[in-house]
Every structure is written in C-alpha cells, then in structure tokens.
Amino acid sequence: MDGIISAWGKILRGIKPNLSIELTRECPLRCPGCYAYGDHHLEGDVTLRSLADFKGDDLVARVKALVERHDPLHLSIIGGEPLVRYRELGEILPWLAARGVYVNLVTSAVRPIPLAWAGLNRLLIAVSIDGLQPEHDARRTPATYDRILKHIAGHQVTVHCTVTRQQAQRPGYLEEFVRFWSAQAATRRIWFSLYTPQAGEVSDERLGEEDRKRVAAEILALGPRYPKLEASKRMVLEGLLEPPESPDECIFARTTHCLSADLQTVVTPCQLGGTPECSECGCLAASALTAVGRYRLPGGIPVSRMLDWSEAVGRHVGSVRSFVRPKTRAGQARTIPVRAVTD
Ligand code: SF4
Numbered sequence: 448m449d450g451i452i453s454a455w456g457k458i459l460r461g462i463k464p465n466l467s468i469e470l471t472r473e474c475p476l477r478c479p480g481c482y483a484y485g486d487h488h489l490e491g492d493v494t495l496r497s498l499a500d501f502k503g504d505d506l507v508a509r510v511k512a513l514v515e516r517h518d519p520l521h522l523s524i525i526g527g528e529p530l531v532r533y534r535e536l537g538e539i540l541p542w543l544a545a546r547g548v549y550v551n552l553v554t555s556a557v558r559p560i561p562l563a564w565a566g567l568n569r570l571l572i573a574v575s576i577d578g579l580q581p582e583h584d585a586r587r588t589p590a591t592y593d594r595i596l597k598h599i600a601g602h603q604v605t606v607h608c609t610v611t612r613q614q615a616q617r618p619g620y621l622e623e624f625v626r627f628w629s630a631q632a633a634t635r636r637i638w639f640s641l642y643t644p645q646a647g648e649v650s651d652e653r654l655g656e657e658d659r660k661r662v663a664a665e666i667l668a669l670g671p672r673y674p675k676l677e678a679s680k681r682m683v684l685e686g687l688l689e690p691p692e693s694p695d696e697c698i699f700a701r702t703t704h705c706l707s708a709d710l711q712t713v714v715t716p717c718q719l720g721g722t723p724e725c726s727e728c729g730c731l732a733a734s735a736l737t738a739v740g741r742y743r744l745p746g747g748i749p750v751s752r753m754l755d756w757s758e759a760v761g762r763h764v765g766s767v768r769s770f771v772r773p774k775t776r777a778g779q780a781r782t783i784p785v786r787a788v789t790d
C-alpha cells in the first residue's frame with residue numbers, strides 16, 4: 448500500500464514512478480527476433496549498437512546520478528545483457544538496495560550471477576528462458592540450459608518465458624516447461640509473457656488469436672497445480688487476452704520512463720521500442736497493470752480513470768514548476784525556467 452501511495456504521489460507531481468534502463472549496448476547472444484537490436488527499436492537512424500555506452504566508474508556514477516534525479520520507486524535493468532557489466536552492478540545493486548529501490552534485473556544468465564547479490568533486498572532477478580532445452584539452446588547459445596543451471600545456483604530467480612506460436616502449437620509444451628523449472632531449487636517463481644509483435648510483422652513467433660486463447664487457458668489450468676507459476680485469473684483474462692489498444696491506454700507505458708544505453712535516448716512507447724502491436728501485447732508487466740487499471744473502485748470508477756485525472760494534475764503541476772518566480776533583490780518578480788520534472 449505504501450508503494451501505491453508513493454507512486455500516486457509522484458504521478459500527481461508529474462513524475463513517472465518507474466524507470467527502465469538498457470544498461471549496456473553489448474550482448475554476447477544473438478537471439479532471433481531480439482527487439483532490442485532491431486533497426487526500429489529507437490527513433491530515427493539510431494540503433495542500440497550505434498549508441499555510446501559506459502563502463503567502469505563512469506557507468507556507476509552516471510546510473511547513481513540518474514536514479515537520484517528520477518528517484519524511481521522501481522527500476523528495470525535490461526540490455527543488451529546487463530551481466531556484461533557485472534562488476535559495475537556489484538556497486539550499483541547494493542546502493543539501490545540501501546536506497547529502498549525495487550529492482551528487476553533481466554538477464555540471460557550467460558555468466559555466473561554473483562552470490563553476493565542473493566541477499567540483496569528488493570532485487571528480483573528474472574532469467575529469460577525461451578522454452579524447453581532444445582528450442583532454448585538453439586536460440587540462446589551461449590546462454591544454454593546447462594550454463595543457466597550452473598549460473599543461478601544459490602539464487603532464487605524468476606524464470607521468465609516468452610511464449611511464441613511454435614510453443615503454443617505443441618500440446619503439453621508449457622506444462623513440461625513449468626514442471627522442469629518448478630523442480631529447480633533456484634526457481635522462486637515462473638512467469639509467462641506472450642510474444643509481442645511489431646506492427647505489420649510477419650514471423651513464426653507471432654501468435655494468432657486462437658493461439659493466445661489456448662495459451663491463456665493452459666496457463667490458468669496450470670496455476671493451481673504448480674505453486675511457483677504466477678498467473679492470476681484477472682491478469683491472464685483481462686491483461687493478456689484484452690491488452691490495451693494503444694500506448695495511451697497502457698498504464699505500464701505511461702508510468703515507466705525508458706532510457707537506452709547512452710542513458711539519454713528515450714525508448715518509446717515502452718521498453719519494446721519501435722511500433723509494437725499493442726492489441727497483441729503479451730508483456731506481463733503491461734498485463735498486470737492493465738488488470739489493475741480495470742479494477743473498479745467503490746462508486747464504479749475504474750482505477751485507470753483515476754490515473755487519467757492524476758496525470759492531468761501532474762501535467763499542470765509540472766507546467767507550474769517549469770516556471771518559478773523568485774523575487775529579485777529589487778523586489779520584482781523574475782521568471783526562470785527550471786529543468787523539466789521528467790526528462
Ligand atoms: S539476450 Fe536479450 S538483448 Fe541479448 S540478443 Fe538475446 S534478446 Fe537480445
């Protein structure tokens with residue numbers, strides 16, 4: 448509840464409560480269909496690989512300055528592959544934990560995850576696993592099943608699988624996946640997202656409407672039998688099957704400020720960048736927040752309507768804060784611009 452109140456307070460002040468950063472442009476993997484390295488991930492001719500990124504003390508100092516400026520309640524650290532900068536993260540993560548920031552570190556576990564991170568408060572380590580071993584290893588070498596199992600030992604990670612059409616069309620595939628990962632001591636929870644295509648995309652991964660319904664039904668049926676699988680009915684039925692129609696309706700996009708590896712370039716409209724097909728969005732975070740947004744408060748007002756009003760107040764506060772009128776020594780009002788509340 449404290450978190451919700453803090454988030455609301457920030458929105459009312461015109462500040463997005465969540466921050467997402469692509470920590471580095473580097474990644475030793477070459478996953479087919481990776482959105483981060485797509486030509487249209489960032490605006491204009493800029494690509495993730497063409498951006499300047501940072502390392503060493505410089506990166507640590509820049510990330511700390513960014514967090515101090517935005518003061519997020521929640522920070523997603525994505526890539527590229529964040530573990531490429533594991534030394535820097537060894538300084539950044541304990542500092543974030545001490546500040547009370549909730550952190551979601553998304554990794555392929557291509558290298559060992561330092562054991563020192565296992566005890567950090569509010570740190571969630573999400574390991575991306577693309578299906579069962581044969582399919583995963585074919586897509587994600589060198590971050591193979593064998594390596595992941597070694598590299599997550601001693602941790603409690605979140606296993607995150609993005610379901611593609613190939614997986615959706617194989618009966619029993621998801622259950623086999625959930626059974627395998629539920630049996631691993633290092634698995635704390637299991638999440639499923641659905642593959643989110645870009646507008647106009649033609650690919651083997653893109654799910655059809657029937658695929659989406661079948662996957663949603665299967666996830667719901669598995670939930671009661673596998674306690675590590677997190678999939679509430681509301682999130683699956685209202686989030687995954689009825690995603691927002693556009694970024695303007697997406698609470699996740701509206702409340703998250705996304706920056707690429709130069710820590711300046713803004714990724715729009717959400718972490719995916721480019722022109723995602725929102726009506727087929729399968730992002731778990733977006734689903735969860737969509738479900739929350741459709742929840743009706745006493746009086747029948749949906750939470751999303753409250754967000755509209757709060758953002759309107761926030762925009763007004765932001766515009767007022769853009770101009771302060773301190774008195775000069777002569778007692779005359781002087782208008783000076785200050786840095787926008789959000790970058
Ligand atoms: S690990 Fe992630 S960033 Fe790297 S290629 Fe694969 S999907 Fe892209």
Ligand code: SF4
Binds near residue numbers: 690717724725730
């Ligand atoms: S998270 Fe999904 S619904 Fe939200 S803007 Fe991105 S693609 Fe669209």
